[in-house]
Amino acid sequence: MNTAAAQVREPRTTSRRRKMPAAGPLIGFVVLLAVTVAMLAPLWFMVSTSLKTTKEMLAFPPTFIPETFAWSNFKELFTNSDIKFGQQYANSLIVAVFSVLGTVISSSLVAFGFARYRARGSGLLFLLMLSTMMLPYPAIMIPQFLLFTNIGLHDSLLPLILPNFFGSAYIIFLLKQFFSTMPNELYDAGRIDGSNEFRLFWNLTLPLAGPALATVSIFTFIWSWNDLLTPVLYLDSQENFTLPIGMAAMMSSKFRLAPWNLLMAAALLSSLPIITLFAVAQRRFVEGIVLTGIK
Amino acid sequence: MNKKWLTAATGFALVTVVAGTACSSGSGDGGSKTVTITHYTIDSPDRTFVEKLIPDFEAKHPNIKIKVTKAPYEQFDSKLQSAIAGKKAPDVTSHWGYGGFMEYYNKGMLMDLTQLLQDDGFSAGDYNIPENVMDIYKVDGKTYGIPLNSYVTVMLYNKDLFDKAGLTYPPTDYEDKSWTFDKMVDYAKKMTVHSNNLAEAQYGVDFGWGERDQRVQYFGADVYSEDTWTNGGKPSKVNLDQPAVIDAYKKIYGLIHDQKVAPTPAFSKSVSGQFGDPFLSGKIGMSVVGSWSLAASSEFNFKVGVAAVPQGPNPNVRSVLYVDPLFILKDSKHPKEALEWIKYLITTEVQEKSIELSGGNPPVNQKAAEKYYGSFEGIEPAQIKQVYDGAYKYGFESYNHLIDNYSQINELFINELGPVENGDKKPEEVLPTIQEKLTKLLERFRQSK
Known part of the structure; x- marks a missing residue:
């Protein structure tokens, strides 16, 4: 009985052991992801604003994704x-x-x-x-x-x-x-x-x-x-x-x-x-x- | 070995000298036939439009060529200073950077135009410039600048927010004495919505009347002693310890922190960025600002109206005037031709043309101004004219143009009043510090002269 229980428990401990190291990288991943998003947010706003029309640029609250993509902004820079x-x-x-x-x-x-x-x-x-x-x-x-x-x-x-x-x-x-x-x-x-x-x-x-x-x-x-x-x-x-x-x-x-x-x-x-x-x-x-x- | 070095050094010196003389003789040759006048300005469309007037001017004055040089606003003063030091000073410019007229005057940068104007037979009346406007740039009866544009302080209001609050629009007539500061605060309370949610929050009034030191003038007080206006912009005494001045600052910042009807700097920055005007976000009911904000009115996301600045405790001063002049710099080799260019720019025809080319610069020429009043979509020309007329009548020239070393003084006020604007300190706590620092600063200016 005891041996049987031990046999049953055995894989459980291994699986717990396997899970333990997995939690560390996961937290690390989440933290890194959060930092990455925070770092990329200003860049995102730069890209997003570069594609907005003047009216939308002034809108409040600001839109994250431009309603219409004003590619003409880039053209206007050169023309x-x-x-x-x-x-x-x-x-x-x-x-x-x-x-x-x-x-x-x-x-x-x-x-x-x-x-x-x-x-x-x-x-x-x-x-x-x-x-x-x-x-x-x-x-x-x-x-x-x-x-x-x-x-x-x-x-x-x-x-x-x-x-x-x-x-x-x-x-x-x-x-x-x-x-x-x-x-x-x-x-x-x-x-x-x-x-x-x-x-x-x-x-x-x-x-x-x-x-x-x-x-x-x-x-x-x-x-x-x-x-x-x-x-x-x-x-x-x-x-x-x-x-x-x-x-x-x-x-x-x-x-x-x-x-x-x-x-x-x-x-x-x-x-x-x-x-x-x-x-x-x-x-x-x-x-x-x-x-x-x-x- | 030594000989070799000597030859190399002599060679280099020769090349330098030849290059230098080649450059100066080139401009000297040009001087006898055609003269080139340099017009230095900030690099922004409402200033650089003068380039479009050059072909017409040169056709009428075949012996004068105009060259426009420019710098971004922030770097305007540095470029001008180094150009003067490097003997590359422009002929014509204005105080478009941080420094003002008195700063230029006291640094000895400006040419006295009195004799030149007399020889030319110049009369301000010919260009429809009121005499009192012409007087702004006179010191001891001598003329140092010729007015070009005149901005005033106006009240802009958001018609959508007024409609939503069920309020009647404020009047444009300065003589309508029912339109008072208290009434403005009352209106502002009705439009203010306090909320932590930025999308819902809005404020009744943004009271941006003049710069921080001048703002108390609206309340009948004055930071500087009377002699400032007659002695070349050098205050002999600072009044920041006077009860009237302290009370005025309490009222100004009370709008933000006691009455809570004006936006905090944090709110303004979050809706409009570091240097933006929060009024543009559509979340401010009324904004007391310079009339240059009108130029962008067609781009606003809401319906905008213009009104008189309400009657405040000071019955005589209700608007700050910002009259931009043109100067001829002292080092100019061709003042006569420079004057021709300035005269051209203030003729009725060119001033009218400039309104559209500049995107709405208010002409100093009162005949051309009639056209200016009609150039704003959605705003009645008669209303703008009435607001301008009232502003002139109850106007006082901007301290920026009248006080010596103004950029440093202004910076002191901006820095020291920051904690009051943020709500960290009360005005009465910081004013003694400003009084002390400003007195020392003025003393230092006096000693350095």
Whole structure:
């Protein structure tokens, strides 16, 4: 009898054991789902508002799903001659891409120097460079404006791009920390194989610095993509305007309703490059980790 | 090695100098034949419409070219300041950013137009601009600005909510003395619905009369000493400790927290976002606002009416006037041509044309204003005219235009009165702090001069 009861009970305990670990992931799943919904809600509102008509945009309580899908909002962004969205998009892309190139090339070179070579005063120089991070942009705004205006670059995209080719203290710091972790043996091996110093940088350091370069590229791209003040100062002609100016202008009238639906459509389209960049760089990120792991 | 560096440095310096001179001589050549006037404005359709007037102006003035530069509202002042510092100052602009006339005047940014206007034979009457409006931008008898648009404070009301509450619409005649502040509060009580459910909640009145410091003027008090209006906008004394001022603030914020007929900031934000006007949500019965809100009236989801601001404790001041001028900046190399452009913009024909192009900017030219009154769907032209006439009669110019360093002062009021608006503090608790901070701030302005 006892054995029979034990036999009957046996599977019960196992099933209870099986259930026990299942509850944890379930709670985790529910919590994650709730957080995901909370995180996605503003994005949902962005998409939903971008498809609303002006009347529906103002309706209270707001609708979650637009009654009629106003795809024309997206078309209007590109066809309305007052907005010039396409042109601004192109300008922003040009500025951001060249800013990333400039920053990555110049900063990685400087960081490589600081990380791999010892010279008298290099520590002091590094500190000096870091101290420039304490200067806020408004402090150098006017002198830099005078400089670019005097060399005739006012009202062009160049003042937004050129400073990036002279390195960024923050990015140099990040890359220097990364380059310093690379083993000396690697460079010794390179030198024995006949590499000159530039090849050590170009063919050895940079390919191994995938994650760091991906990070700084994302940082620089986002900074440049979101920058409003610098373009406002330098750009006068509408054909040179970047996206942040265009989008700020949509809200800038205190005498009119802001066209939130067009603005949300613009916000949706303008977040695409950052999402794409993140997706691409994320893969590179993983690759970088794999590479450093092998090493 | 040293030589190489020297050559490189000299080369760079040469390129810089050549580029610099090439740029300035280019504009110098242009100066002798055709002159380019830069008109700097905020990047919004009700301002940038002037671009559409340029072909006509240039056809009539073949020797003058107009270039419009623009910046979003928030960045208007920064761009202007850096342009002035970089010797790229525009010729014509207005105080469209946070700073006001007195701030521009005291910073020495504005050109004294008195002689220029005299040489030109300019008369405000030719452009149907009332003399008292022209006087707003005079300091010590010298003219620094020419009025372009004039906004006033109006009451907008939601006809649907009035109908639902069975109330008669408020009058448009400022002389109808039965329309008082107390009656407005009474009406507001009848339209207010308290509910935790946002879809049901609604409020009777949103009393957005002027900025926070000016608002007490409606109740017969004044935050600043009398000399402010004659000495270039520099108050010698602050009156926030006076019983009249304290009582006025109690009345203003009492609408939200004692009478509970006005929306809390939390309610306003939840129905209309951070900077939106809660009236647009259709959940506010009456809204005392600047007449610029009229421009969007055709897009409202409800029927809208316009009325006189009710008679308050101050019999003389019932409306804040916001007269936007055009200035010629001090660094302008072509003031004569700049004046031609300004004169063009205030002619009756162009002011009439501008109403439609701008989407409803009120002209300062009183002849063109007749057309403006008729440009709002669903609102009788005669009613708007009556409201405007009354507002002019009982109007006081916006403090924003009259007080020096106004953007900093205004920010102080916004920050310090925040807890009162939210209901966390009483007005009498924060006013002594504002009195102290404002006195110190004004003292600092005096010392920095």
